[in-house]
Amino acid sequence: MARWKATIAYDGSAFSGWQVQPGKRTVQGELEKGLTKLHKGENKKVVASGRTDAQVHARGQVVHFDSFLQIPSARWPRAFDTVLPRDMQVICVERVHDHFHARFDATAKEYRFFLHVGRERDVFQRHYVHHVFANAFDHEAVRRSLQPLIGTHDFSSFCASDTNVESKVRTLNAASYVQTAEGEWCFRFNGDGFLYNMVRIIVGTAINIGARRLAVEDMNRILHARDRRQAGMTVPGHGLYLWQVQYGHKDVYPAGCG
Amino acid sequence: MARWKATIAYDGSAFSGWQVQPGKRTVQGELEKGLTKLHKGENKKVVASGRTDAQVHARGQVVHFDSFLQIPSARWPRAFDTVLPRDMQVICVERVHDHFHARFDATAKEYRFFLHVGRERDVFQRHYVHHVFANAFDHEAVRRSLQPLIGTHDFSSFCASDTNVESKVRTLNAASYVQTAEGEWCFRFNGDGFLYNMVRIIVGTAINIGARRLAVEDMNRILHARDRRQAGMTVPGHGLYLWQVQYGHKDVYPAGCG
Known part of the structure; x- marks a missing residue:
């Protein structure tokens, strides 16, 4: 298991903000859905540096997640691209130490x-x-x-x-x-x-x-x-x-x- | 009755192109709906310089229409603003002679x-x-x-x-x-x-x-x-x-x- 830090961009226009809410389309929700798909259905979670509200955009939001997948850093963005909607994008992914925390370490x-x-x-x-x-x-x-x-x-x-x-x-x-x-x-x-x-x-x-x-x-x-x-x-x-x-x-x- | 020439901009993303089509949201359809509202329900038509396809944008599309309304040129854009959706905009309106034709005169x-x-x-x-x-x-x-x-x-x-x-x-x-x-x-x-x-x-x-x-x-x-x-x-x-x-x-x- 390795911890990864991902920098992501999104157009907030069509999202009800960052945080998962039942029945709403959120950035976290779409990102976790995509990550879960990459993990063949294994339920995946991400932790962000903080929330953003509805309509608010991001050029450099940061999240961390854990994965067993053996994907090199440079390949992750392309992998995400195959499972994410067009109004969000993983710009880069870096391997970090196991205790890295996107929110507490910012x-x-x-x-x-x-x-x-x-x-x-x-x-x-x-x-x-x-x-x-x-x-x-x-x-x-x-x-x-x-x-x-x-x-x-x-x-x-x-x-x-x-x-x-x-x-x-x-x-x-x-x-x-x-x-x-x-x-x-x-x-x-x-x-x-x-x-x-x-x-x-x-x-x-x-x-x-x-x-x-x-x-x-x-x-x-x-x-x-x-x-x-x-x-x-x-x-x-x-x-x-x-x-x-x-x-x-x-x-x-x-x-x-x- | 006077003839007016209007220059309009639109974000084509959410339109099924220019031309009115049953059951579709089109630029012409929204523009005529707005113009009809300004005329208290009197059915109004516009003629454009030409069509644009779905997703295609305009910065300077031109249309003509006829109206009995006594609105000065400079006031028309503000009047349109009260009745048009946010993804289109009338940039300017000019009084033209009665035979001006947005398509044939281009x-x-x-x-x-x-x-x-x-x-x-x-x-x-x-x-x-x-x-x-x-x-x-x-x-x-x-x-x-x-x-x-x-x-x-x-x-x-x-x-x-x-x-x-x-x-x-x-x-x-x-x-x-x-x-x-x-x-x-x-x-x-x-x-x-x-x-x-x-x-x-x-x-x-x-x-x-x-x-x-x-x-x-x-x-x-x-x-x-x-x-x-x-x-x-x-x-x-x-x-x-x-x-x-x-x-x-x-x-x-x-x-x-x-």
């Missing part, structure tokens, strides 16, 4: 959120980029507003209010906002962990700043208020991507096995 | 076909870019192979064999092949008219040249053979976009009303 994660700002929506982006209808939008204010979030803070203001976790203290290693195409902008957040809906609430608040419903300084004020009601709305999930999960000194990149 | 059309060449498919592009699995691909040969197609020719070799049209002579004003992103390439064809599956068969033949199953010179030989069996396969429609339709001296651009 040291950092990167999420990206894509925004399109303008008067016209784009039919081709409706599942992949969040559209903000605006004539004027202060991108520089958005960029500046993210600065106070970097570091270790209690992020209660940016956490879904019904969440039950012991501590809402997390560390953001990086938070940036860059233009990626005409009219398209991307938020990047790298942190040691993320609260439920944290990225989507930060983005919703930043959009209020870009649209000048809030001032740049309000982000810092809201952070320290530790009050979900002070922050902006939770933006829809289809602009959000789990981009990368990092383990120890070794980064896992979405495009390959490094 | 002087040229531009189609683009997007290709991804590499060892890995991309889950996010599966409905929008045709993936060619290849280690080696001669892009320069593809580019050169298109040259003999430019001009006025009998394109019988690149026409679905069951097509019943009087003449298979068409004029290609331009045919090019350029890189648009990492691993992504785009064919552009501008012509006075296109035979059924013409672009998809030309692309299928060009892919054979890129993969070195055919030589660059074979494109010219196949063109002059006027024999569909000599050409390559009809590639899938999801890489194809009706990009622009031109009328007289006035170009219609997908992004605006010029």
Whole structure:
């Protein structure tokens, strides 16, 4: 029996999120179904770095699983390809030690959120980029507003209010906002962990700043208020991507096995 | 009663092509349903520059329709937005003279076909870019192979064999092949008219040249053979976009009303 770590990408549009739920099509469900097929019906489970919600995409989700199959690392992605639906893909598979754990061993994660700002929506982006209808939008204010979030803070203001976790203290290693195409902008957040809906609430608040419903300084004020009601709305999930999960000194990149 | 010309975009993924068919979801069907709603149930029809097949997209399809509604040009797109599904969009609407005809008055059309060449498919592009699995691909040969197609020719070799049209002579004003992103390439064809599956068969033949199953010179030989069996396969429609339709001296651009 060997333990394997797999980096996977999926288009979240047609999934009810990551986690198995009865009667729903989920990423975990499809992945386990495929893995079970590769194991001739032996019931297989996978453990992910964390869940993603409905409509949320992944470029570099990481899972681990155990297998008796003697398949070389480089062959696994092709094997998965024969059993997985077209909206998900195993990008790379690596042999890891028997105690590797996709969730507990993750040291950092990167999420990206894509925004399109303008008067016209784009039919081709409706599942992949969040559209903000605006004539004027202060991108520089958005960029500046993210600065106070970097570091270790209690992020209660940016956490879904019904969440039950012991501590809402997390560390953001990086938070940036860059233009990626005409009219398209991307938020990047790298942190040691993320609260439920944290990225989507930060983005919703930043959009209020870009649209000048809030001032740049309000982000810092809201952070320290530790009050979900002070922050902006939770933006829809289809602009959000789990981009990368990092383990120890070794980064896992979405495009390959490094 | 006034005649209007509308430029529309649609994601062809969830449509059974342009033309109304009983029991199928089509672009024309959804557009006429929306227009009928805007007219309080009065049965409305639209006439397009031409049909597109299932899975084929449009950035600049053009239609005309007649209406008693007193809506200014700039307001029409917003009105359509309230009644159309999210995978189609009216980009601009212009008042035209009463004899304007979207099909008969078109002087040229531009189609683009997007290709991804590499060892890995991309889950996010599966409905929008045709993936060619290849280690080696001669892009320069593809580019050169298109040259003999430019001009006025009998394109019988690149026409679905069951097509019943009087003449298979068409004029290609331009045919090019350029890189648009990492691993992504785009064919552009501008012509006075296109035979059924013409672009998809030309692309299928060009892919054979890129993969070195055919030589660059074979494109010219196949063109002059006027024999569909000599050409390559009809590639899938999801890489194809009706990009622009031109009328007289006035170009219609997908992004605006010029």
